[in-house]
Amino acid sequence: MTEPSLTLVCNFCGKSQKEVKKLISGPNCYICDECIGACNDIIAEEVEKEDQEADAAPQDPPDPQELFQELHAAVVGQNDAKRSLVAALRRRHFARALDPVPRAPRILWVGPGGVGKSTLGLAACDAAPYPTYSFDVGRLSEAGYVGDDVEHIIQGLLAIAEGSIPATERGFVFLDGVEKLSLSMPRTVVHRDISGASVQRELLRLLEGKTMDVPPRGARHPQQQNISIDTNSIVIVAAVRLEGITAPPGATERELRDLLVQAGLLAAFVSRFDRVVFFRPLGPSELATVAERAFEHAKNEANAVGTTLDLRPDALDTLVSAAVASGEEGFGVARFTQRLLEEVYVAERPATTFTVDAAAVRALLSR
Incomplete structure (x- = not known):
């Protein structure tokens, strides 16, 4: 008489070897490919949760001396701009403990070319102990037109933060080339402004600390679920090159703001910056x-x-x-x-x- 064949089953879900693709044996037990996949999903979720908790955990405030040291190594002079930057990073760190959390500082650096604005901004990206993103605003266009929209800035920061929402929401953004948005810049498209005043108005949402919906990766897709990012605690520094307009010695911030409006920036745009710092010509x-x-x-x-x-x-x-x-x-x-x-x-x-x-x-x- 022939003995019946032994049917092996998964010790986790109870499915037989005929009901699954693979059945892997271990010491006195078996596990199927479906249960292995479920285990991997559980582990991935736990790791992601631990990463999110680690990103949200309080961190030590950035050390001012270390920040100044890195900035001095990159740019000669311009101590007012360096002070504004270091203060902004430290202020944002301590402000997160307040309820409600105040908006992180927005700073506008103004000056002629060749005095260190872009170099200092890139040095800040290297020195800041947070996810940082540098962006040339000349790439922006009004939403719906060819070119990047404002959400691409936060999308880039999210990518640097490896998809971590808490890390993104306490990041640092450097916006370079703001003069390219000036209304006095020559336009190749005369029937509609898609890269001047309209883009400045689009940027108001970011400067005001609004919540922005961004795709997790790549371009937008109708079926894609967006990620909501609160930009309130993101430190934003922007740089604008002023040519042909000279700031008087000892000019006040009010005078600098008036000069920026004369140069073609919207008053509403300029007013969203908490600090306007002038980069003086180098001696x-x-x-x-x-x-x-x-x-x-x-x-x-x-x-x-x-x-x-x-x-x-x-x-x-x-x-x-x-x-x-x-x-x-x-x-x-x-x-x-x-x-x-x-x-x-x-x-x-x-x-x-x-x-x-x-x-x-x-x-x-x-x-």
């Missing part, structure tokens, strides 16, 4: 420090191809004088450094030593 001694740092970076890069840059003292003075005379300031120093490195890299056989004196500086600047 000769500050530009000398910028040039010394640029030369040091150039020397290190040239060493990588076996070239030694022999920097003479008169080269620094000549470069600083040229940068002041041209009004390009930090931009002028950066452009010279690029031209200098071009000379190093285009040589068929890089020279062992490349002398940089006043004559070499003038020759490179004249090209």
Whole structure:
């Protein structure tokens, strides 16, 4: 007489091996592929919950000395802007314990080109102990048109925070190139403004700390469930380049705000910023420090191809004088450094030593 075949079953759900795709054996037990999948889902949910709780847990406030140290290493001078930034990050940290939570600071940096606005904003992104996102507002357009809308800014911050809502809601956003939204900028589309006043009005929702619905990833889709992000506690710093408009010495914030409106920004937009900080032009001694740092970076890069840059003292003075005379300031120093490195890299056989004196500086600047 033939013995009946033994039917194996999952010890967790009781399904037989004929009812599932896989049945994995262990010490005196079996588990099916469906139960393994359920276990993985449970573990993933628990891990996500623990991550969310960790993101929402109180953190130590950012240390002001450490923040100043990193900002000083990136940008020469502009101490008022650095103070506004450090104060904003620390204020937002302690304000989260209040009920109701006040809106995180909104700061607008104003100044000519080449004085460190963008560099300081990027340095802040590196120094802030929170998820940070840098965004060029020139990419924005009115909702429904080609280009990014305001929700893309928060979507980018959410991606940096790896999808964590609590981490996103205490993040830091740097908006660069606000002058591109000026009503005085030339328009290629004359029948409707889709990147000036309309975008400024769109940004009001972010500056006012409204809750914004953003897609978790990629472009919007009708069937996609959006994520609601409260922007009230996100620190926002924006930078605007003013050319052709000079702030009088010791100008008050009110005067700076009036200048911004004259430059083509909406009064409603400017008024949403708690602080307006002017980036003053760099003095000769500050530009000398910028040039010394640029030369040091150039020397290190040239060493990588076996070239030694022999920097003479008169080269620094000549470069600083040229940068002041041209009004390009930090931009002028950066452009010279690029031209200098071009000379190093285009040589068929890089020279062992490349002398940089006043004559070499003038020759490179004249090209």
